[in-house]
Amino acid sequence: MIARADQSMWIVTTIADGHRAGCLVGFGTQVGIEPRRFLACLSKANHTYGVASRARHLAVHLLPAGAGALAQLFGTETGSEVDKFEHCEWHEGPHSLPILETAAGCFAGEILRHDDFGDHVGFLIAPTWAEAGGAEPPSMRYDEVEDLVPGHPA
Numbered sequence: 733m734i735a736r737a738d739q740s741m742w743i744v745t746t747i748a749d750g751h752r753a754g755c756l757v758g759f760g761t762q763v764g765i766e767p768r769r770f771l772a773c774l775s776k777a778n779h780t781y782g783v784a785s786r787a788r789h790l791a792v793h794l795l796p797a798g799a800g801a802l803a804q805l806f807g808t809e810t811g812s813e814v815d816k817f818e819h820c821e822w823h824e825g826p827h828s829l830p831i832l833e834t835a836a837g838c839f840a841g842e843i844l845r846h847d848d849f850g851d852h853v854g855f856l857i858a859p860t861w862a863e864a865g866g867a868e869p870p871s872m873r874y875d876e877v878e879d880l881v882p883g884h885p886a
Contacts, residue, residue, distance in 0.1 A: 741795045743806045744772050744780065744855075745822075745830045746787040752817055752830050753783035756807030756880075759852060760792065768859050770841065773852040779811035779883075781853060789827040789842055790857055793835035802834055803880065810883030826861045837864045 739761075745754035759773035772792055774781040784790060795803060805816050817830055825831035826840050841857035848854075 741803060742772065743793040743795060743802070743832060744774065745791045745793065745832065746780065746784045746789065747828050747830065748783050748786035751783055753780040753811045754806050754816055754830065755780035756803055770857045770859060771854050772857060773849060773854045775852050784855060785846065787843065789829055789840055790855060791825060791829040791831055791838055791840040792857065793832045793838045796836035799834060802832070807880045808883055
């Protein structure tokens with residue numbers, strides 16, 4: 733039943749100790765208006781989780797509808813085997829974070845805390861920078877990626 737809510741899909745990117753990482757995130761949501769807060773949940777089995785747990789900042793990218801190739805890259809490949817950033821367009825953003833060129837929008841923020849939710853850990857982010865894409869296309873939804881096989885089991 734929860735999967736039917738068809739939430740927006742995000743890609744989280746980060747850098748720690750000179751190592752870039754990023755993954756497709758289906759569990760992400762705004763959790764505060766004032767102060768602004770966002771919660772991004774990363775699977776403990778995911779390579780990006782290991783990098784993010786050492787990072788101070790995350791970038792969160794909203795995927796536009798039809799960005800299947802980007803979702804597949806960040807959702808089915810594992811950073812422990814592939815440098816995903818060699819296969820997409822990106823630039824260095826605030827805090828040296830990798831910012832994806834084809835996102836519908838992006839924000840970066842400081843990681844305030846981590847909370848264990850079982851197989852995922854929630855990263856509470858205080859946004860400090862944002863960049864909106866051009867026109868407002870519809871965002872990619874879960875139903876566009878539900879058949880992807882993750883690079884790591886959840």
